[in-house]
Amino acid sequence: MGTNYTMPADSLVDSNYDFMFMNGENSHAYKARLPWVIAATRNWRMIARDLVALDLDPLDPVQNDIRDRLRLLLRYCLGASYTFRRRFRAHPKFQNPEGMAALTPLLRESLGLMVDLYRLGENYLQPIPLQGPGGDKWLIPNNQPLELLVNATILKLGPGANLDDIKARMLQSSIVGLHRTGAKMPLVGLPRVIFICAEHRHSACSADVFGKLGNMQDAFDVRRTARFGDVNDMQVWQRHGAHGSLCQDVADRFDFVTNWYNVQSGKTYMGRAKESQLSNDEYTELCRNMYDAVGAPSDEGKPGGTPLPLKTGYNHRQELGRSFYAASDGSRVMFQEMSRCWKCRFVFHYRMYPGAGEQQTGPNAMVPEDPRQTAFKANESTTKFKCAEDLAHWLCVAASGGNCGRQGQDGEQFNFPPF
Secondary structure (H helix, E strand, O other): OOOEEEEOHHHHHHHHHOOOOOOOOOHHHHHHHHHHHHHHHHHHHHHHHHHHHHOOOOOOHHHHHHHHHHHHHHHHHHHHHHHHHHHHHHOHHHOOHHHHHHOHHHHHHHHHHHHHHHHOOOOOOOOOOOOOHHHOOEEEEOOOHHHHHHHHHHHHHOOOOOHHHHHHHHHOOHHHHHHOOOOOOOOOOEOOEEEEEOOOOEEEEOOOEOOOOHHHHHHHHHHHHHOOOOOOOHHHHHHHHHHHHHHHHHHHHHHHHHHHHHHHHOOHHHHHHHOOOOOHHHHHHHHHOOOOOOOOOHHHOOOOOOOOOOOOOEEEEEEEEEEEEOOOEOOEOOOOEEOOEHHHHHHEEEEOOOOOOOOOOOOOOOOOOOHHHOEOOOOOOOOOOOOHHHHHHHHHHHHOOOOOOEEOOOOOOOOOOOO
């Protein structure tokens, strides 16, 4: 479940404890960031609470490993929260009752996070060393908190768990309960999307969102990119370069087709598409035009340009996998099934719905994917691999020993009429 990489201890402070700050902070910057830090700490506290509730077996090496990864990651998050609180209190502008009162919610959240980590075995009676004996390097999990929690949940449920079981268990979690209350809070410290592969029993997230905590965003993006393989391994980067080129081809074709529709309809067609107002036939035509023949004249109702080969993408059709909202944001509800982005629809060919005899009934049963809900954007992901499916694909390839996720072969067709 994920990989580790090492970071010199002297850079740990910069990338973990001080990453909520930038040089030359003023009182306005501190005040603007305070709600974001409070929201992030609250999310991490709920995840810590859920990890305690899972009661993972410390004698089980796999369960104990994922428990320790998440515990260590949350410890760093707690350090960042305390660092912000200390700096806020030391700022001359906030050394007054109003300033102290503004910090009360953050103190409450960080203390709650500390208590739950203590219940997991962390000893906060002793200071946490930033450097081991002899200048040892920290071993830092380069995972993401919510992803680790979902993976821990899958482990706890056991090998017979399906997507319905995982969804039902996550709906009972504290973090999902917090985000389903309708409380308005910034999307921070969580990703937008989480993808779960039932076949290989793991999850993968899109990049965590940090908004006004920009330094934190940069630090975590670097870690997430490192999860795709050893940066010094040329074969890894050649493989990722080919993956990036494939994603870029889909994005370029989408831009071309989108522009053609905008010229033909004065932007009303794609406007309707983004508002999920296309008919079944219109949506199917839009998908097929991604593959249409080269040089078809526009007066015949075809966009022309350079089409995608019918074999475009990775074959995961034997694996049941699904994307979920990883945070509540507007009309989106946390852990509600969602449609993939336009790029992922054409690159990662998973089986998105249980087959005959696999469906379950009840309030937590899986909902079929609605193609009209596709996010009409194509994340190129050529360098940062921002989509959850980008990472899920490589995890599935590794878990299967390379027996799944191969690129389409000559004669293979992945194009599809969704309706």
